[in-house]
Amino acid sequence: MVLDADIPSVTGVLRYVPLFAGLTTEQLHSVAGLAEARRLKAKQSFLRQGSSADVIYVVLGGQIRVSEITSDGHEIIYRFIGPGQMIGGMAAVGGMTYPINAQAVRESSLLAWRTDAIQRLMRQHPEIALNAMRLMVQRIEELQRRCLELATEQVRQRVAHTILRLIGQHGRRVARGVLLDLRLSRQDLAKMAGTTLYTASRLLNIWKRRKIIAFDTGRILILRPHELVRLADGPTPEEVPPASNDLAAPV
Amino acid sequence: MVLDADIPSVTGVLRYVPLFAGLTTEQLHSVAGLAEARRLKAKQSFLRQGSSADVIYVVLGGQIRVSEITSDGHEIIYRFIGPGQMIGGMAAVGGMTYPINAQAVRESSLLAWRTDAIQRLMRQHPEIALNAMRLMVQRIEELQRRCLELATEQVRQRVAHTILRLIGQHGRRVARGVLLDLRLSRQDLAKMAGTTLYTASRLLNIWKRRKIIAFDTGRILILRPHELVRLADGPTPEEVPPASNDLAAPV
DNA sequence: CGCGCCTTTGAATTTAATCAATTAGTGTGG
């Protein structure tokens, strides 16, 4: 119930959290006053589908993996969440259950508000409710885009789109291109794109051979993002010319 | 700008609209006072993806088809909307563009509120904002379920799930089963389930032969909903026994 | 009655999943 950091410093962090955008310092203080801190170990899962949605979280540091599992064991990963982002927004309206699982990928720290606290805050500061709605609209749009992709595109395009989306959310510009700073297994990527581990691996290696991407200690480095956009958009197969002289230096 | 029906009667209708649930009669009056009526002819499209989201609608009567079209011409149908339901919720937060197209399937009548009006109402009656969030959460959950289906299920299951979802939203209990009271072409169904017209047609006819469904003047009659649930859930192919004596009476 | 649209069905083709086997990479403890 008690915050393990002092309220002013938490306030400073909240200033850059979209859910609390537009609030004054005073208002942020009152928000911070109701927060509870939570620290998670790697692989620790803290939000389970079906359990009652009574806490809303904001990620301060680390990385969270949001997924859903079907009754027959299939899993889909919806997204990876990083600092500043909200999770468990459905707790803002009472009486719901979480529709997703959330698990820390690496050690992470969060702030948490109980349903009653966040509802009190929304009543006091309607700006928060509007922000929450804005975020929900964004989620709806993202989910619709994914439905569209899953329904109309082939796997190649979906995997490309998935990587592009991840770049947008977690990419870091580096010398040789854009680094996707996530520890993302082929299996994870497959579960985001709605395909299999094998197909994802094959595609990535084709693109590696074409020098569109490179692998760097398990992370993906996008050398030519524009090419990836082409792959994502167009129905242009164009296989790599039969693996010519491939004596290239290791990336 | 002016309502073509009198405010009290509109108030009576709004009483059963989820977006305005929990409001007093007085409050409903003030909501009705800001409404504009709109009437649509069949096939008329009134909300286009990309245009600025400045009006929120509630359907009074008729049927609306909500879809999105990709740059390369593929279309996905998200849902069909009937009386009492809201559309264009993203207009409740300013500065967005609609992510979807909406078109009247048959002649329909709507109520409309401009962004400024609905925001004023939400400020006056925070209950509306909470209701809107509740509806958005529902949409998020529905979209997630569809992503999950599209990503992990085979076409047979997706088509079955699509029909089941439509039953839940538009089904009417009749003597022989549940009637899906929509004029829904094979193409429409395919565009909802993320498959092709041909595959959808094949599946429906297999199920017709198995007496799980029947066709009634273009509409679908579900004779054995439970069977459809089995098809949707389980990976149980079980083809129809080689079309034995099929001298059955026409459905 | 005939025209257009939607639907059904067959056959060929393509795509991606599945299965199987190997290889690479990562971390751990001796």
Next chain:
DNA sequence: CCACACTAATTGATTAAATTCAAAGGCGCG
């Protein structure tokens, strides 16, 4: 620091699923 164990990734071969293409059939509507 190296050997070992374990997990993740690659790749080939096969199979299954669904799309695509093609053609015929049915139904409603003017």
